[in-house]
Amino acid sequence: xxxxxxxxxxxxxxxxxxxxxxxxxxxxxxxxxxxxxxxxxxxxxxxxxxxxxxxxxxxxxxxxxxxxxxxxxxxxxxxxxxxxxxxxxxxxxxxxxxxxxxxxxxxxxxxxxxxxxxxxxxxxxxxxxxxxxxxxxxxxxxxxxxxxxxxxxxxxxxxxxxxxxxxxxxxxxxxxxxxxxxxxxxxxxxxxxxxxxxxxxxxxxxxxxxxxxxxxxxxxxxxxxxxxxxxxxxxxxxxxxxxxxxxxxx
Numbered sequence: 340x341x342x343x344x345x346x347x348x349x350x351x352x353x354x355x356x357x358x359x360x361x362x363x364x365x366x367x368x369x370x371x372x373x374x375x376x377x378x379x380x381x382x383x384x385x386x387x388x389x390x391x392x393x394x395x396x397x398x399x400x401x402x403x404x405x406x407x408x409x410x411x412x413x414x415x416x417x418x419x420x421x422x423x424x425x426x427x428x429x430x431x432x433x434x435x436x437x438x439x440x441x442x443x444x445x446x447x448x449x450x451x452x453x454x455x456x457x458x459x460x461x462x463x464x465x466x467x468x469x470x471x472x473x474x475x476x477x478x479x480x481x482x483x484x485x486x487x488x489x490x491x492x493x494x495x496x497x498x499x500x501x502x503x504x505x506x507x508x509x510x511x512x513x514x515x516x517x518x519x520x521x522x523x524x525x526x527x528x529x530x531x532x533x534x535x536x537x538x539x540x541x542x543x544x545x546x547x548x549x550x551x552x553x554x555x556x557x558x559x560x561x562x563x564x565x566x567x568x569x570x571x572x573x574x575x576x577x578x579x580x581x582x583x584x585x586x587x588x589x
């Protein structure tokens with residue numbers, strides 16, 4: 340691990356045995372959604388992948404550390420976070436695998452960056468008129484569709500993907516219809532939808548979705564992933580433990 344100097348308002352956390360992460364105390368921090376999305380993404384060891392809305396870079400870091408792709412280009416619109424993601428790639432000695440680009444997803448074109456085998460995103464999931472505004476600008480931009488709607492993210496994925504390339508997203512159940520419509524409108528045919536719930540009695544708190552550029556209509560709604568063992572909110576389920584250990588749903 341490379342030595343690093345923390346700036347005011349930053350902290351460093353150990354994510355797992357492979358990754359240490361610098362985070363902003365007033366920014367969105369690493370959570371279950373990022374780890375599950377990284378696990379949900381199918382590997383292509385020599386393939387190229389792109390991340391839309393990288394934040395701290397955690398999803399790209401997890402994928403690169405497990406060598407799921409040969410290279411990753413991670414796009415982030417906030418310059419402060421783009422620079423933070425660059426520092427995180429250097430901290431974890433993964434800057435030879437991950438390129439961080441400060442760019443608005445609405446402006447990204449394959450003519451400039453080439454085509455990718457996979458595009459993944461943990462995009463802003465709230466409309467601008469929803470939620471509280473008395474949070475930091477970092478959190479507000481990360482959570483709300485200020486710098487692009489879900490349709491903009493899907494349009495960018497379509498432009499970047501090869502024909503047959505895979506699109507992956509983690510999203511909120513109450514806006515699942517918006518995501519699936521945006522995917523189909525941009526010719527990213529939904530293929531797999533996996534709900535995630537705390538336990539068998541709880542409604543899903545997130546959904547993991549994959550699609551294929553130019554794919555034929557055919558979608559599988561899988562059994563939900565249950566995160567915690569029966570009767571416990573402290574112990575993970577056996578399946579969740581396996582996913583965390585392997586960074587894979589397989």
